[in-house]
Amino acid sequence: MLIQGRQSISHFWLKVFLTLLCSCVAGIGFVSGSAKAAEDGEFSIIASVQNQTLVSGSTSRAPLEGVAIKVTKVDGTLIGEAITGADGLGKVPVPSRDDYVIEIDISTLPDGLVLIDATKQKVFINQDLFTTNNKRVTFFTGQGAEAGASTIERILQRLSDGIRLGLIIAMCAVGLSLVFGTTGLTNFAHGEMVTFGGMIAFFLNVTLEIPILISGPVVIVLGGLFGLAFNWAIFARLNKRGIGLISQLVVTVGLSIMLRNIYLFKFGGRTKQLSSYSKQVNLELGPIGITPRDLTTAILGIIILVSIALFLQRSRLGKAIRAVSDNVQLASATGIDTRKVIKIVWFAGGALAATGGIFRGLDEQVSFSMGSDLIFLMFAAITLGGLGSAFGALIGGIFIGIFVEMSSLYFPSELKAAPALFILIVVLIVRPQGILGKSQRVG
């Protein structure tokens, strides 16, 4: 036993390394090394703020005065600030041709005006974009899209957004919940499995230019293998060494930090867009505006979740998974190969997380922290649904998604996550086992 342990240690190192390598290799294509020497001359960034109004069918633009602009370096160091003048321009001198972030302070916009593209509050300027010594960035504002819409329309729009977010959360959270149910592990690195899906999808779709319809299934399979690698290289071994679950939880934290920084290393700190279906026009379905892409992902999401539910409910393997999740000893005593089931759960969890990553990447954009930004909503979802319950994760995920989006009707959108915490705390006080959890002592 002891000798076996020694051997597995050296193998462990090798395998940790190999796993790392595998996860890196896929991303190597992202690196683009170009460091231009700073050129002489005065550089500045000019922000232009223009307000668009729709006058009898045609757009007219007028400069906006008194809007605060801030220029920072990519790491957050402040370079300079400016307030736009009567011509709508604000000029910030910058020391060199470099990468900068220009941020518009939306709280200084006149009442009722919003940025037309809310994601453009911060604009990233690559050094290559300085074609002359002055780089001009234009921000367009307009009447809030929602200001004109009626309350019921706004609610329906939020509901549709919420369902889409909820489907993604549910998809990602099922794996998290099943892993918890079968192994007792609270996996803080699950968000990184989601990011893995987004990263690989970006690599295949943008760098290798494979359409997402073809690359998607590849990503999903790779995601599953990634999940399996988690178990094989790390957690199965930790279990064998008899390392406690709380220590394993701390290991997942380390894993999460490490993977996130590998993504940051390879992908950079910017958010980037997948190339397939990136430019689409909203379909107007009654009061709801939705792009065909988002409609498709939503429908696919529903199909996937329903198949998971049917699989767990009807199939032999699904029943075995639920049995192990329910009570490992009892399941093992009835002849279920629990280790095989655990492997399958890791594979399925990884594959679903990767799917969530693709959908999220299509929906929003791909970034190194896209998964870790979601992990907290996933935890809220599985706590609400009942830790360890797959159906709970599905229901909880959709509920959290809708609740979070709906709450942004009344809450500033930057505090979107706060209502989810509120749910988390209320659930833990009122019904700590969650909606579908077994009513047993969890303390």
Added chain:
Amino acid sequence: MDWNQIIQNTIRACVGVDAIYFAVAALGLNIQFGYTGLVNFGQAAFMACGSYGLGMTAQYFGIGLWWGIPIGILFVIILALIVGVPTLRLRADYLAIVTIATAEIVRLFVRSVKLRNIFGGTEGISNFSREYRELNPFEPGKTYGFAPFQFSGYTLITVLVGWTLVAIFSFLVWQLMRSPWGRVIKGIREDEDAVRSLGKNVYAYKMQSLVIGGIIGMFAGMILALDRGSVQPDNYSRDVTFYILTALVLGGLAKVAGSVVGAMLFWVIFVFSDNVLRELTRNGPLRFGDFTVIQSTQVGAVNYMFVGLGLMLLMTYRPQGLFGNRTEMALDGR
């Protein structure tokens, strides 16, 4: 490569302000995680309580700087109640989830545009530390000490105050853990039910541990804020908690010296790795043939990658860290 500079920076790192606030935060986290077995992943939020307590005296209340301490303690108690009341009766991982989530929400709140007049938004708060600066007997611009331990007068005061606080809290934690209270706390970590059957109110003890650890963490936030002269919301992100946790595990859980030495060692390793990588990439990316190994913008990511890897390996192969006792680290929530 300028080895002399690198080695000086590295040695200075083990007594610098970063090591100090990590040591104080780790002492607090040690009470919760090391001695009581509470998985607090939100120590950064407790630190934020302290620094925003200080910052808000100038920004919002317009009162003296020293009011920041009672305000900070009040924040800590509120925060501990929010995370503790629902979770302390439940299994350990619930606390982990709720603390990490709460810490993130606290950060989102203090950086939000809507609450800018209270917390200063993304820019944070500065111009609150005048009273502290006036107490500084050293000249801010002058350099004191001998190589490699050279600090400007501006930093030196915080270094001295900081190490005094480290000494006070180390002594306090050491005494506390020798007291009957400390024995109950350690008992809870080992076997909660046994302690309960002795008639102790486990829930109350856990809450006390959370608050005391949080208050010590609060002082870590204050040291950071006073040294930087500003309060920045992004100094309290969830990863900060994890780095402190790594330092704590490195030194050894449930040992007073572990928190302090762990924090010093963490920064020594970190600063060394950071300096070497920055030197390597200073004149353009480091390449092997056509393969770009690393470029200067990636140095931060690589450093933190090592932190994560280090935490994993420590938990797997040496959970007791440098000073800890392996039997005390057999944490298991079930």
